[in-house]
Amino acid sequence: MQMLIRDIFVRIAVFLGCLAVFGIPVRSPILVAGTIVAGWMIFLGAPKVPQWGKQDIVKVLVYAGAVIVGAALPKVEIQEGHNVFLVDGPRDQKMREAMPEPLYRYARQVFDGVYPEADRCVVGRLPGCWRGLEEIGRSGLEDIRRPFAFSADGAFQRPRYSRVVSEIEFANVVELRGGFLNSLGGGDLNSNWYDWNASNGDPVREAMPFFVRYDIPASLAKAHLCWKGEIFLVRDGEGVVHRKSRTQRCERIGKEEVGAAFYGLSVDPRYPLALHLKLRKSLRLSELLRQVAALAGAIALIGLFIRPHLGHFLGLAVSAVFVWLILGGNALYSKFSAPLFDGGNDHLTHWGYGRIILENVVGGNILEALKGVEPIYYYMPGYRYVRAFEMAIFGESGFFSFAVLLAYPWTFYCLARRFLDPARCIILVGLLLIVLPGYAGRVLHLAEMVAYPMAIWGIVLCLASFNEEASGTVRRLLVGGGVLLAAATFLRPNLIVAAALLLAFLAVFHLRRSDRGAVALLGVGFLPVLWMPFHNWYFGGKWILLTAAGDINLLMPPARYFEAIVNLLSGHFQADAVSAAITHLGRWLNWQRAATILSSALVLSFLWLSKSRFSLADARRVLHAAVFCVEFMALALVVGGLHSVLWFYHPNGRYSDLAWQLTIVLLVVLLFRMRDSSREWVRVGEKQHEAIPRGG
Numbered sequence: 001m002q003m004l005i006r007d008i009f010v011r012i013a014v015f016l017g018c019l020a021v022f023g024i025p026v027r028s029p030i031l032v033a034g035t036i037v038a039g040w041m042i043f044l045g046a047p048k049v050p051q052w053g054k055q056d057i058v059k060v061l062v063y064a065g066a067v068i069v070g071a072a073l074p075k076v077e078i079q080e081g082h083n084v085f086l087v088d089g090p091r092d093q094k095m096r097e098a099m100p101e102p103l104y105r106y107a108r109q110v111f112d113g114v115y116p117e118a119d120r121c122v123v124g125r126l127p128g129c130w131r132g133l134e135e136i137g138r139s140g141l142e143d144i145r146r147p148f149a150f151s152a153d154g155a156f157q158r159p160r161y162s163r164v165v166s167e168i169e170f171a172n173v174v175e176l177r178g179g180f181l182n183s184l185g186g187g188d189l190n191s192n193w194y195d196w197n198a199s200n201g202d203p204v205r206e207a208m209p210f211f212v213r214y215d216i217p218a219s220l221a222k223a224h225l226c227w228k229g230e231i232f233l234v235r236d237g238e239g240v241v242h243r244k245s246r247t248q249r250c251e252r253i254g255k256e257e258v259g260a261a262f263y264g265l266s267v268d269p270r271y272p273l274a275l276h277l278k279l280r281k282s283l284r285l286s287e288l289l290r291q292v293a294a295l296a297g298a299i300a301l302i303g304l305f306i307r308p309h310l311g312h313f314l315g316l317a318v319s320a321v322f323v324w325l326i327l328g329g330n331a332l333y334s335k336f337s338a339p340l341f342d343g344g345n346d347h348l349t350h351w352g353y354g355r356i357i358l359e360n361v362v363g364g365n366i367l368e369a370l371k372g373v374e375p376i377y378y379y380m381p382g383y384r385y386v387r388a389f390e391m392a393i394f395g396e397s398g399f400f401s402f403a404v405l406l407a408y409p410w411t412f413y414c415l416a417r418r419f420l421d422p423a424r425c426i427i428l429v430g431l432l433l434i435v436l437p438g439y440a441g442r443v444l445h446l447a448e449m450v451a452y453p454m455a456i457w458g459i460v461l462c463l464a465s466f467n468e469e470a471s472g473t474v475r476r477l478l479v480g481g482g483v484l485l486a487a488a489t490f491l492r493p494n495l496i497v498a499a500a501l502l503l504a505f506l507a508v509f510h511l512r513r514s515d516r517g518a519v520a521l522l523g524v525g526f527l528p529v530l531w532m533p534f535h536n537w538y539f540g541g542k543w544i545l546l547t548a549a550g551d552i553n554l555l556m557p558p559a560r561y562f563e564a565i566v567n568l569l570s571g572h573f574q575a576d577a578v579s580a581a582i583t584h585l586g587r588w589l590n591w592q593r594a595a596t597i598l599s600s601a602l603v604l605s606f607l608w609l610s611k612s613r614f615s616l617a618d619a620r621r622v623l624h625a626a627v628f629c630v631e632f633m634a635l636a637l638v639v640g641g642l643h644s645v646l647w648f649y650h651p652n653g654r655y656s657d658l659a660w661q662l663t664i665v666l667l668v669v670l671l672f673r674m675r676d677s678s679r680e681w682v683r684v685g686e687k688q689h690e691a692i693p694r695g696g
Contacts (some may be wrong), residue, residue, distance in 0.1 A: 004476050010047040014305050015039060021066045021297040025395030027155045029333075032394070034295050037405040038302060038402035040316050045308040059300040066297025073286045074219065076279060078168065081161025081213040083187050084180040085267055086203070087111055088120070098147035098210065099263060099308025100420050102240050103232050110267045111209060119201025128203060128344055148213070149188045151179035152355060153395035155362050161213060163395075166287065168225075168277035173208050173266065174340045177284055177396040181208065182341050184352025184373075192352065194343045206340055209267040212275075218258050222280055226250040229273035232263040244271050250278070272683065317409035326433075327440055337400040339445060347445040349379050351398075354387025361388070376540035377547040380492035381532055401449050405572035407442060409433070412665070413451045418463045418631055419669040428668050432661055439661075442654040450492035452658045455499075458484030459638060462506055463631045465518070475521045482525020489529050493546040494649060495658075498641030499526070505634050556584045556648050588643075588651035632669065639666050 018038045022031045050056045085222040087095055087108050096104050123132030147161075154163030162179060170176040183191045195204045203209055230244040235257075266273035277289075302308070324332065341348035353373045360369035372384050390400035409429050416425040443449040461481035468474045485499040503526060510518040544550075560577055567575035642659035649655065 002478060003472070007047045010305055011042050012337075013131050014301055015042050017063070017301045018042075018298040019393065021063070021070060021294040021301075023070070023294070023654040024156060024393055025397075026393060026399070027153070027395060028291055031294060032397075032399050034298060035393070036399065036406070036471050038298050038599075039306045039403065040407070041313060042306055044305050044312045044316075045302075045306040047305060048307045050304050056304055059304040062300035063297045063304075066293040066300075073290050074283065075217050075286070075290070076166045076217070076283055078165050078217060078220070079160045079215040080163050080165050082151070082176065082178045082180070082210060083144070083147065083149045083162075083267070084178075084191065085111060085209045085211050086130070086144065086189065088117075094144045094147050097266050099213070100234055100240055103234075103242075103263060103265075106242070107211065107265055107267055110265075114209075114268060115201045115203060116259050117201065119199050121199065121202050123409050128192070130191075130193035141214050142414050145188045149178060149180040149183070150186070150254075150355070151177075151396060152358055152391035153177070153179075155358055155392060155395075158214070167279075168214065170204075171274040172272065173210050174206065174338050175590075176210070176212070177338045178210060178212075179355065179396060181205075181396075182339065182348055182351045183355060185350065188357040189507065192343045192348055205343055207269065207272075210273075211266070212264045212273075214262045214264075216253065216258055216260050216262055218223075219283065220277070220279075221255050221258055223253050223283075225253055226266070226276040226278065227274065229271045230265045230268065231273075232265065233257065234261040234263065246271060248274070253301055279351050315410045315413060316407055319408070319413070320406035322409060323440075333402070335444065336398045339398055340444065346379060346447075350383045350387050350445070350447065353379070353384035354391055357384060357388035371535070371539045374540075376534060376536045376542060378543055378549050379547070380447035380451075380491060381493065381535070381547060382487065383450065386450055386491070398445060401445065404450050404453050405444075408439075408453055411456050411660070415460050416665060416669070418460065420672060424668075424672055428665065431668065432664055435591040436442070439657055441655065446654060447491045448654050448657065451488045451495065452661075453667070454484050454491065455488035455495055455658065458482070458488060458499075459635070462502060463634060466509065466630050467635070471515065471518070475508075475518050476516065478510075478518050478522040479525040481506075482522050483528065486526045486529040490532065493532070493550070494645045494655065495642070496529075496546065497645050498638045499529075501637040501641040502634060505637055509630065555650065555651050557582065558648070563646075583652055585647070588646050588656070600643050629673075632666075632673075635662065635666055639663050 010470070015038065018035065019026070022035060026032055026035050064151055081098070083095075083098060085107055092104075092108070092559050095107075098104075098105070121129035121131060123129050149162055151159075151163040153165070158166045175179060180189050180191060183189055187221060191208070193202075193205065193273060195206070226248055227250075228245050228248045230242070232243075233241040235241075264273045264275055339347075339351070341351060356373050357369045360366070369388070372381070386400065387398070390398055392399065409432075412429050412432060413425050416428045420428065441453070458481045461477045461484065465474045465477040465481070468477065482503070485495075485502070489495045503522060507519045510516075510522070532547070533543060533545050536542055536548075561581055563577040564581040567573070567578050572578070639659065639662045642662065646652075646656050646659060
């Protein structure tokens with residue numbers, strides 16, 4: 001146990017050391033890739049104790065050099081403020097505070113012209129009206145409680161306004177990555193309004209009116225700013241200089257503009273704002289050298305304390321390249337780099353809650369951060385905290401979830417390796433991608449994206465414990481597996497049944513080995529799952545095991561099935577309960593035809609085996625040899641637990657993806673094992689046949 005704690009501490013310390021040289025938020029594509037690769041190498045490698053020979057001393061010097069280079073090289077730091085520009089009636093005080101009065105009056109005039117008050121949505125008449133949203137105890141534009149929005153990019157920067165940036169590059173409100181874009185309130189606007197019922201007087205979220213402010217530092221002298229839209233230069237004592245253009249214009253920033261405030265306004269759709277800053281060559285070279293030094297420092301630090309697993313790293317690299325190519329490369333990257341979530345969907349809820357949690361952490365309100373906005377969990381409990389974690393590292397981007405998605409095929413490969421050889425594992429992963437298309441689109445920016453891989457890794461560690469003899473290794477595997485299963489359940493509570501069945505099976509297995517310590521540590525690993533009922537009791541005053549949505553999402557209660565069975569037995573085949581049961585089970589089976597396809601393959605395999613003139617007893621022996629393996633039975637229990645939840649709750653879509661994915665794994669493993677067992681039985685049968693004396 002002490003070794004496990006030490007290993008975890010070393011991994012975390014090394015990862016934080018890498019972030020220290022990268023700098024947070026990690027925004028550069030080069031450093032984003034470096035952070036992802038570093039995370040993979042650190043948490044999949046093995047911690048080691050430095051020997052402090054010549055090589056280790058060189059690594060220390062390289063890391064120290066990276067820190068010094070990062071601090072010594074000139075760096076561009078631009079104070080940026082941004083916010084949505086929405087005014088409605090008298091509620092405009094914070095907009096006035098954000099900009100000079102002449103600029104505000106002009107922007108207000110343009111806004112009222114583009115979005116006529118008479119055409120705006122009426123609060124209470126249609127859901128999701130931007131003029132009167134009710135979230136987190138407040139409503140309407142009173143949610144704009146500060147001139148500039150909080151940005152996750154600036155969480156640990158101490159910015160003057162929203163954040164400190166080293167580059168300016170955007171062509172629309174989405175590429176700006178402003179903190180107001182996907183917000184659920186807190187100290188900012190609640191931008192969770194609906195676009196589907198928008199009229200001419202209602203702004204849509206993907207073209208949300210906004211403004212930005214930049215304070216021009218001395219380092220930008222002689223740089224070039226390319227722009228289109230409407231811009232305003234504000235100098236002390238000189239008023240506001242307003243310029244606008246529908247085409248891009250590039251101008252050199254002079255020394256006389258240093259210290260001035262620069263505003264960009266994007267309210268009039270005829271003048272959409274786009275800005276691109278071209279730095280001097282010396283500054284661009286400085287930034288490139290800083291990134292190269294940071295990568296070298298991270299490699300040195302990892303090499304000093306971590307022994308990377310090259311096989312895992314190669315598998316991850318292949319998986320990442322495959323996902324990148326299949327899902328569109330740059331288009332996929334942009335969905336995580338600058339996400340825009342539709343109003344009214346769970347994506348925005350998780351992200352918005354994560355922003356509020358992060359802001360509470362930064363403000364020292366740890367208890368509020370732990371509460372996670374909801375006193376009693378309703379939405380998926382854990383993903384809001386994951387979002388806050390990745391925002392702390394990557395700012396207004398979701399690259400932790402991106403890294404998990406890139407590794408998903410490799411995750412299944414590792415599970416399959418518990419049963420099959422490498423070639424068959426590749427076949428299985430390919431089959432999963434063919435039979436179950438669209439998985440990435442269904443889980444994108446949702447809790448399942450992280451929960452399902454965590455569950456699979458928890459299963460892999462637990463299965464590995466069956467074949468280990470060393471007590472220390474078994475216990476580390478069980479603790480790790482328990483923690484991962486608890487985390488997966490925290491992210492997606494409908495995994496609780498499958499997790500409980502697997503843990504019970506493991507407990508029985510290790511008790512039969514008389515290893516009570518292993519069982520105790522398995523329970524310790526799963527113990528974090530109790531945070532959910534504790535949270536609901538502490539913050540909400542109610543004992544709710546998982547979430548308040550459990551009863552609401554119960555589409556087919558057990559009593560309804562019982563009613564359907566009674567109706568069938570009494571001959572009432574057209575009863576509502578019977579129709580409801582058939583419809584629900586039909587949705588469960590119909591949506592995924594993978595089970596049918598693979599079951600057919602299984603039947604064909606039996607027909608193929610029949611050519612060997614097997615008897616029924618031989619077929620039973622083959623099936624027994626294929627199935628009665630402790631790892632196979634454990635996985636079968638997990639699959640059964642996942643499907644059992646679908647019989648009562650949402651039976652298809654992203655809710656059922658993991659169940660059907662593991663079903664395919666189970667059936668393919670069974671098919672290959674039956675084939676291998678059949679060959680063995682054929683050889684035995686042929687030997688017995690040859691041993692029969694011939695009459696003569």
